[in-house]
Amino acid sequence: MDSQADVTMDEYAAIMLEHVPAGEALFDARDLRLLAANRLFCRFLAMHHAPSWDARTVIGQPLTGWLPTTSPVGAADLIAIFRTVAETGIPYQTEEYAAPVLNCEQMYWNWSLHPIRNEHGHIVQLIFHGSDVTAPLLARQQAEHVHTLLMNERARFHAILDQLPEGILLVEATDGNISYANASAATILGIPLQDLVGVSFHQHGRNPSLDDVYDRQALPWDFVVINALFGKIAGSQETVVVKPDGNTLIMLSSSAPLYNEEHSITGAVIVFQDITAQKMIERQKNAFLSLASHELRTPVTAIMGYAEILHMLAAQEKGLSPLGQRAIAQIVTQSDHLTRLIEEMFDLTRLENAQLALDCAWHDLHATLKKAIESQEITARGQSIRLVAKGLAAADSVMGYFDEQRVMQIVNNLVSNAIKYSPNGSEIEVGLQRTPEQPDKALIWVQDQGIGIPANEIRLIFQRFQRASNLDKSMSGLGLGLYLVKELVTRHKGRVWVESKEGEGSTFYILLPLQRKSHKHT
Numbered sequence: 001m002d003s004q005a006d007v008t009m010d011e012y013a014a015i016m017l018e019h020v021p022a023g024e025a026l027f028d029a030r031d032l033r034l035l036a037a038n039r040l041f042c043r044f045l046a047m048h049h050a051p052s053w054d055a056r057t058v059i060g061q062p063l064t065g066w067l068p069t070t071s072p073v074g075a076a077d078l079i080a081i082f083r084t085v086a087e088t089g090i091p092y093q094t095e096e097y098a099a100p101v102l103n104c105e106q107m108y109w110n111w112s113l114h115p116i117r118n119e120h121g122h123i124v125q126l127i128f129h130g131s132d133v134t135a136p137l138l139a140r141q142q143a144e145h146v147h148t149l150l151m152n153e154r155a156r157f158h159a160i161l162d163q164l165p166e167g168i169l170l171v172e173a174t175d176g177n178i179s180y181a182n183a184s185a186a187t188i189l190g191i192p193l194q195d196l197v198g199v200s201f202h203q204h205g206r207n208p209s210l211d212d213v214y215d216r217q218a219l220p221w222d223f224v225v226i227n228a229l230f231g232k233i234a235g236s237q238e239t240v241v242v243k244p245d246g247n248t249l250i251m252l253s254s255s256a257p258l259y260n261e262e263h264s265i266t267g268a269v270i271v272f273q274d275i276t277a278q279k280m281i282e283r284q285k286n287a288f289l290s291l292a293s294h295e296l297r298t299p300v301t302a303i304m305g306y307a308e309i310l311h312m313l314a315a316q317e318k319g320l321s322p323l324g325q326r327a328i329a330q331i332v333t334q335s336d337h338l339t340r341l342i343e344e345m346f347d348l349t350r351l352e353n354a355q356l357a358l359d360c361a362w363h364d365l366h367a368t369l370k371k372a373i374e375s376q377e378i379t380a381r382g383q384s385i386r387l388v389a390k391g392l393a394a395a396d397s398v399m400g401y402f403d404e405q406r407v408m409q410i411v412n413n414l415v416s417n418a419i420k421y422s423p424n425g426s427e428i429e430v431g432l433q434r435t436p437e438q439p440d441k442a443l444i445w446v447q448d449q450g451i452g453i454p455a456n457e458i459r460l461i462f463q464r465f466q467r468a469s470n471l472d473k474s475m476s477g478l479g480l481g482l483y484l485v486k487e488l489v490t491r492h493k494g495r496v497w498v499e500s501k502e503g504e505g506s507t508f509y510i511l512l513p514l515q516r517k518s519h520k521h522t
């Protein structure tokens with residue numbers, strides 16, 4: 001206590017001046033002599049002016065003497081400020097003053113100059129107070145720069161998005177509001193941009209009623225949005241919406257969730273394009289195919305029936321020349337081929353119009369396969385077709401709940417392909433197996449030693465109208481058989497795939513559920 005009591009007020013003031021985080025200096029108001037300065041002010045001085053000036057040499061010297069006149073910041077301006085404060089008594093204050101710096105980066109000060117008056121009111125001294133604001137200023141400038149960059153980037157990004165022909169929407173997870181829509185989104189949906197943004201996506205676009213005629217595959221348009229908000233990604237999904245003008249729009253939509261750093265879903269992005277026109281053409285094409293295949297069936301069935309009668313008569317009466325007999329045999333084969341093509345076309349249109357319903361019942365799959373092979377043996381061109389029922393005796397049955405005609409059709413398609421695409425005299429194996437791992441399913445396979453499928457085309461081979469590039473152009477076909485196989489297997493809740501090596505052969509596999517519960521009549 002005693003030792004503290006010894007410390008005078010002046011000494012306290014001196015300690016405070018030395019440690020205050022600001023530069024403090026006192027000037028004579030008449031000749032601008034530096035009377036006193038604290039440590040920080042002297043540091044500023046050394047940094048901003050000639051390093052040869054230090055506190056000792058500068059104190060007692062007028063500002064006009066030690067301010068370097070060569071300095072780019074206009075020493076004259078500073079001196080003028082000091083003189084004005086000394087004469088007018090109006091304090092001077094400036095912020096973010098770019099101070100001249102020697103050999104180092106730019107520094108910024110907030111500084112002020114205040115007059116000090118004597119008891120007569122005369123200005124006798126000027127007190128300078130300055131603090132270094134370089135760090136916060138640079139940080140702010142940096143933040144502003146980044147902000148400008150982001151804004152520019154955002155504007156550029158929006159400009160790009162507005163050029164895209166696809167509609168783009170961003171939907172917020174919190175309230176389902178559309179936070180961004182590009183110009184195409186507004187055009188496609190037929191809703192002005194300003195009405196689209198800021199409103200919940202539920203409020204836009206009426207979902208079609210059941211009476212409206214649509215492809216059944218198309219989903220209501222908000223389905224993909226909801227899916228994305230639940231974290232699911234949807235790619236190229238057909239969606240349908242009724243526009244404010246009452247017109248129906250079919251769109252190809254893709255959607256994905258948006259996440260923040262904590263991996264929580266913050267919203268969804270939806271990209272869509274208007275495919276109504278293409279769909280209309282497709283629908284007309286389907287309608288035409290449906291009509292054409294339907295109309296063609298009747299005459300072809302008649303031709304085939306009469307050709308078979310002629311064939312039988314010719315065989316019995318032997319009145320026909322060998323050429324005539326061959327001609328009739330050809331009519332039978334070709335009209336059989338024609339019938340298959342027409343059936344494929346007909347099935348395709350029924351599938352597309354969601355009119356293909358399964359007629360499921362309990363059947364013996366083993367017996368169904370036997371029947372399918374029998375029907376195909378006639379068409380084989382020297383190939384032998386054998387049934388391999390692994391783990392089953394010849395008379396064993398494999399009961400399953402399926403549409404027998406459709407399963408026959410599936411196997412027929414695969415076997416007729418195996419015949420078509422493999423050489424005479426080769427072997428075709430039709431297999432059936434119930435694996436212990438999946439007793440409620442049966443594995444069926446059709447294996448050939450034919451031309452195989454090029455590796456890079458296997459992925460696409462089940463798509464409609466897809467034919468491999470290694471085919472001899474003379475091999476006729478529409479490229480619909482495998483598509484129908486896939487659709488029919490899928491409708492039975494089964495799975496189909498192929499393993500194939502070009503030049504060595506192919507094996508098509510079908511995993512078919514046997515239980516009733518997994519079937520749905522579609």
Ligand code: ADP
Pocket residue numbers: 417418421448450451452453461466467468469471476477478479480481482483505506
């Ligand atoms: P299509 O036989 O009428 O051309 P599919 O849809 O039945 O049509 O078959 C599609 C394509 O798959 C065929 O054109 C052929 O390139 C290939 N393919 C199908 N089955 C086989 C097979 N067993 N061996 C080799 N290629 C096959």
